[in-house]
Amino acid sequence: MIESSLAESAVHRRYEAAARKVEAELCCPVSYDRKYLDVIPREIIERDYGCGDPTPFVAEGDVILDLGSGAGKLCFILAQVVGPRGRVVGVDCNREMLALSREHAPAVAERLGYANVEFRHGLIQDLRLDLDLLAAELRRRPVADAADWLEMRTIEERLRGQQPLIADDSVDCVVSNCVLNLVRPQDRRRLFAELLRVLRRGGRAAICDIVSDEDVPEELQRDPKLWSGCISGAFREDKFLQAFKEAGFHGIEIVKRQRDPWRTVDGIEFRSMTVVAYKGKQGPCLERNQAVIYRGPFKKVEDDDGHVFFRGERIAVCDKTFRLLQQDPYAGAFEPVEPLEPIPPEAAKPFDCRRSARRHPRETKGLDYRVTSDANGSCCGEDGPCC
Numbered sequence: 001m002i003e004s005s006l007a008e009s010a011v012h013r014r015y016e017a018a019a020r021k022v023e024a025e026l027c028c029p030v031s032y033d034r035k036y037l038d039v040i041p042r043e044i045i046e047r048d049y050g051c052g053d054p055t056p057f058v059a060e061g062d063v064i065l066d067l068g069s070g071a072g073k074l075c076f077i078l079a080q081v082v083g084p085r086g087r088v089v090g091v092d093c094n095r096e097m098l099a100l101s102r103e104h105a106p107a108v109a110e111r112l113g114y115a116n117v118e119f120r121h122g123l124i125q126d127l128r129l130d131l132d133l134l135a136a137e138l139r140r141r142p143v144a145d146a147a148d149w150l151e152m153r154t155i156e157e158r159l160r161g162q163q164p165l166i167a168d169d170s171v172d173c174v175v176s177n178c179v180l181n182l183v184r185p186q187d188r189r190r191l192f193a194e195l196l197r198v199l200r201r202g203g204r205a206a207i208c209d210i211v212s213d214e215d216v217p218e219e220l221q222r223d224p225k226l227w228s229g230c231i232s233g234a235f236r237e238d239k240f241l242q243a244f245k246e247a248g249f250h251g252i253e254i255v256k257r258q259r260d261p262w263r264t265v266d267g268i269e270f271r272s273m274t275v276v277a278y279k280g281k282q283g284p285c286l287e288r289n290q291a292v293i294y295r296g297p298f299k300k301v302e303d304d305d306g307h308v309f310f311r312g313e314r315i316a317v318c319d320k321t322f323r324l325l326q327q328d329p330y331a332g333a334f335e336p337v338e339p340l341e342p343i344p345p346e347a348a349k350p351f352d353c354r355r356s357a358r359r360h361p362r363e364t365k366g367l368d369y370r371v372t373s374d375a376n377g378s379c380c381g382e383d384g385p386c387c
Contacts, residue, residue: 039111047071050177051272052208062172068179072101125191128160192247249277285318286348289339291359316359318351
C-alpha cells in the first residue's frame with residue numbers, strides 16, 4: 001500500500017498542476033446538460049476532472065455539499081439546479097483549485113442573477129476543520145517546537161467544535177465526483193462518518209467514483225501516478241457499497257454503472273459508478289402495531305438491518321421503518337397497513353427490530369373487531385362497481 005505521505009503529496013502536486021494546465025488523463029468523459037454550461041467560464045469547463053453526473057439526484061431548493069469541488073464546475077451546475085432558494089458549498093483542500101473556483105464565482109453569479117455558491121478550504125475526511133481559520137491561527141502562532149505543536153492541536157479541536165467548516169445535520173444532499181478514491185485508506189471510515197454527520201435526517205448522498213472489479217494489488221497501490229490518477233486507490237465495487245452500510249446509511253443503490261471499463265490495468269477493470277444512499281434510520285424503534293406488505297416482484301427481500309419482507313405478507317415493523325419504507329428510494333414497493341386504533345408515539349413501547357415477524361390482521365384491526373359491512377361499490381376502480 002502506498003505510504004500516506006506519498007499518497008497525499010502525489011494528489012496535491014498533480015491537482016495543483018492540473019489547475020494551471022489541463023490534464024487529459026484525469027478525465028473520464030462526462031456529459032452534462034448543455035443548458036447549464038453557458039454561464040460557466042471556459043477555463044473552468046476545461047478543468048473538469050470528474051467521472052459522473054450526480055445532478056439528477058438534486059432538487060430545487062436543496063442545500064448541497066460538493067466534496068472535492070476542484071475548479072467548481074459541478075458547483076456552478078448545481079447552483080442552477082437548486083435555484084436561488086438553494087445553496088451550494090464546495091469543499092477542497094487544494095489551494096490552486098480553490099483559488100480558481102473562487103476567482104470565477106462572482107462572474108458566474110452575475111450571469112445567473114443570484115449568488116448561491118461558496119467555496120471552503122478543508123479536507124473531505126475532516127469536515128469540521130476550516131483550514132482557512134487554521135491558517136489564520138498559524139500566522140498568529142507559528143509552530144516552532146513541540147510545545148507550539150501541542151497548543152495548535154488544542155486550537156484545532158476548538159475550531160472543530162466552535163466554528164466547524166460544515167455543521168451537523170445542515171445539508172440536504174452530499175455529492176462528490178471522483179474524489180473519494182483519493183483519500184488515504186486509513187481515513188476512509190472517518191470520511192463516510194463525516195458524510196453521514198453533515199446530512200439532515202432524510203438527506204442523501206449521491207457519489208460518483210471510480211471502482212475496480214478486483215482488489216488492487218499493493219504494487220499498483222504504491223504507484224503515485226496511478227494513485228493520483230484515480231486508479232490504484234479505487235474501491236472494489238462491493239466494498240464501496242459496504243462502506244455506506246457500515247457508516248449507517250440505508251436505501252443504498254447503484255443508480256449508474258459504466259458498462260465498459262474506463263481503464264484496464266493488469267487485467268483489473270476500473271469504471272465509473274454512481275451510488276445514492278440515505279440518512280434516516282437512526283433513532284428508537286417503537287411498536288405502534290404497524291405493518292407493511294411487500295408488493296413484489298421478488299419472492300422476498302431483505303434490508304440492511306436484516307428485516308425480511310415476504311411478498312404479499314403483512315410484516316410487523318417499528319414506526320421508524322414503517323415511515324422509511326414509504327419514502328425514497330422504497331416508495332411504491334410496500335403497502336402500508338395502519339392499525340385501526342392508532343397508538344400515540346408517547347404511549348408506544350420498544351419494538352424489537354432484530355426479528356422479522358408476520359403481523360396478524362387482528363393486531364391491526366383489534367382482537368374485538370366484529371364489523372360486518374355492505375359491499376364497497378368502488379372496489380373495482382374509480383368508475384364504480386364492475387360486477
